[in-house]
Amino acid sequence: MPYDLTPASPYWIDNRARVRQLQAAMAANGLDVYLASRPRTMSFIMDAFCPWRSYLVVPAKGDPAFFTFVIDATRVADETWLPEDRVRAYAPMGGQDQASAISSFVLEELGLAKGRIGYEDGMSTWTPEGYLSHYEYEAFRAALPGFEFVNSHELVDAMSVIKDAGTIARFREASRQVDEGHRAVREAISGGGWKGLTETVIGGIAALAMRRAGSVSEWNFAGLNEISSGRRSALGACTPPTTKPLAAGEPLMVDLHSMHRLALGDHSHNYLIGPATKAQRRHADNFVDLVSTVLGAWKAGSTPSGLAEVMFSRAEALGCSDFVVPGCEHGIGLFGDEWRIGSAADSPIPYWTDPDHAYAEGEMVICAMQYASPGDGLGFRYENPIVIGAGGVEALSKYPLGIEEV
């Protein structure tokens, strides 16, 4: 939809200020141009949904220029705050391929013959992270021979760790939409309604409810909501739904993803489809206890390793440490920013979470906890976007924590 935000809107983000902040960081790092290629950078600067392969060229001064596949350029121009003449396209035509169009902009419109270009390279856990490919890197180097290329993604990453009020408000709304999805799923499966439903249908029921509540997409890398039941719930983290029918005596994991103005709803809720065994009930109660314990301990200054200690200590006390999957969180930001914690790429294992990262006030992550007992054919997942504060966290999805038997 057309860009319609004003500073009076609760969802307002000062995108021009973000550009100026990035340009100041570029100046401090001796960069003349920043060539972005990751969706997270497009979302953060453009404030528009840019799913096609896109590039953002940020000059030292003035507005950036955006380049995307020609069929989507007009829509992006309609949705972004950028002036229309700064939204460009590339196409499979002479002089209009990606390297030609962008190098022409740098050489002719910016009037630069040499300098330093920041680009985005790295390693990711989810495939569409959008780092510059080796082929693209070589093509841009050949098209811009006077320039030194410097990996600089950390400039944008550092700017996007602490969330502003508009971003947090968007996440709150996305979480409200997710809660509507959960309510629709609960209504559908209650009172024996689960009979004849499959995991994919559950995902669809939630998707329709969230769209009706205003969500524009089920955004994640599985391309949809993540639903699993029975033994699949114990197999691991990524659970795209299958056509498996729900069955009595099995767990059901419902992990829903909404999107509101590029902010991502991400909340997992779990069920036991009755009749539940005593062992299943015990596992369920243990998991709820662990989530409550970790959420209660989280605050500014906490670290991933410290929270893991809290979680495992409690699991030892409950006698369920064999079933706890390591890790309590993953990163989150506007569309495309989903995995790394913090901004530094120099953690002990590069591009993975720094176990000693100290969470700061105003930082957001997904509290993400997983419990798996393959022997019992059972697993649970909890996810919820949280805003970290000085004395604790705000969990944005308000759907009640619990594992119900239906």
Place this chain on the structure above:
Amino acid sequence: METTKYLSPAWGAIAKAKLLAELDPAKMNGASASMSNVYEGCADGKDRYLFLECSDGALARFEVGEGEAPEAEFRIHGSYDTFASITRGELGSQKALMLGKLRLKGNMAKALRLASLADRVNKVLAGIPTEY
């Protein structure tokens, strides 16, 4: 039929008169844009250009000449033979771009919106009895 040498001053005068007569501003979508076609490697070894500017859908300026082309919002480079094939109707301009025989400089997103207008211009020019 009497023909006129392609891109000569006489051809340019005919082309301008024909465009003014046959291009209906009402069907040009109120477009304001300028374009320089740069013909590389003409038979005499020189480069030539065709420059066209529209303002609010009406032809505002049209020139053909030798040497450096006027500044324009869009510049299309290609060989004389490629442009001649397009004007003769033997090669579509879109295909020439997709084959890389023409190289477009300028905002592709805007160029796409103007593509049908460029086709109308080419059709008018194709109606000139021309010696290539």
